[in-house]
Amino acid sequence: VVGFDEQLKPYVTDPDGKPRKALPKPGAKDDAELAAVEYKRFTALKKDVRTVAAEQIPRLESAMVQGRHWPAAEFTDLLAGHPLLVHLVRRLVWRTTAGQTFRCAEDGTYADIHDEEYALPETAEVGVAHPLQFADELAAWSALFADYEILQPFPQLGRPAARLEEAERSATTLKRFENHTVPTGKLLGLTKKGWHRGPALDNGLEGWLLRPTPDGGAVVLNLDPGILVGLPAEEPEQKLTDIWLDEKGEGAWSPQGTRVFGELDPVTASEVLAELTDLTR
Structure with a gap:
């Protein structure tokens, strides 16, 4: 078999x-x-x-991370009912937009946190649950997965949660990561985590990275001297100058606007902090 x-x-x-x-x-x-x-x-x-x-x-x-959801019928047909992807679906905790968490059991049925059968409403929308969205149930789900010896395809139940400091919530820039110098190659690794390289300007440099936020804006990470298009190794290191929020999601050489980091939803804030912490470690 x-x-x-x-x-x-x-x-x-x-x-x-x-x-x-x-x-x-x-x-x-x-x-x-x-x-x-x-x-x-x-x-x-x-x-x-x-x-x-x-x-x-x-x-x-x-x-x-981005909070994507599928209508119940699409989730059932395209994910839980897919002959290959179901092997990933069974190893994750799922959550409806109404707040109900569940998993897909080996027999194809759905089960809740008490390991009792759960009937997914036809009108529900389903997404991969982020641990910050079910913090009060996290320990119980972790114990259940441990009992069944279910290994996860990526960190979910054991995912680190990070929170903004009180002063950072009212700040327009994220000071704790500024002026760190990081290898360009490690910086470009952020593109595998949802970040995008900014546009090439007249001098052929990309001066910032963008991480789109669910509200249509973006976290902007300004760089010095910038990434040379086609020749990223020409500048082996980059200094992080400014980290700020752009409501237009476009970026610029320096901070624009008045958005504060407390406007970010907890999941996005946690992921950004974790990614930048790993980058500057």
Whole structure:
């Protein structure tokens, strides 16, 4: 039997249910020709699924961070009912916009925090639950997943939560990360976490990175000297000069507007703080 782990890596189990890293070698009673075909098939499966996992796991994590939701019918058909993606869906806690958390059980039904069957309303909208959205249930869900030995495709239940300091909530710039110098390569790694490089200006430099926020604005991270288009290694290090909020989501060489960081929703604030902390560590 072929199955998939938390990273969508395929594995096989023998007739006794014992996991194996690869297909067993053909025995004397096996069809040598068919066995060779199946070896090739399993190798191709591993390659194909590796490509899918590289796209879909970050996609679901991004959906959690950005607060994306699916109508109940789409969630059931395209995620929970998908023959491959269901292996990821079962390893996450989901939440309706009404606040109900649940998981997808092995038999395809939904179960609540008490491990009792949950009927998903047809009118519900469903998203990957961020731990800040169900903090009062986090310990119970963590215990349930531990009991079932469910490993997650990305940090959800154990995801660090960060909060703005009181003074930062009324500030228009995030001072704690300013004037840090970081490797350009590490900085560009933020593009895998939802950040975008700013436009190339007349001198061929990209002077800032943008992280879109759910309200249509963006967190802007200004850089000195900036990233040279096509030649990022020309400037191996970048100094973080200003971190601010742009209501237009476009960015500029220096802070514009009067938005304060307390306007960010708790999930976005936590993710931005975690990402910038990791960047400057």
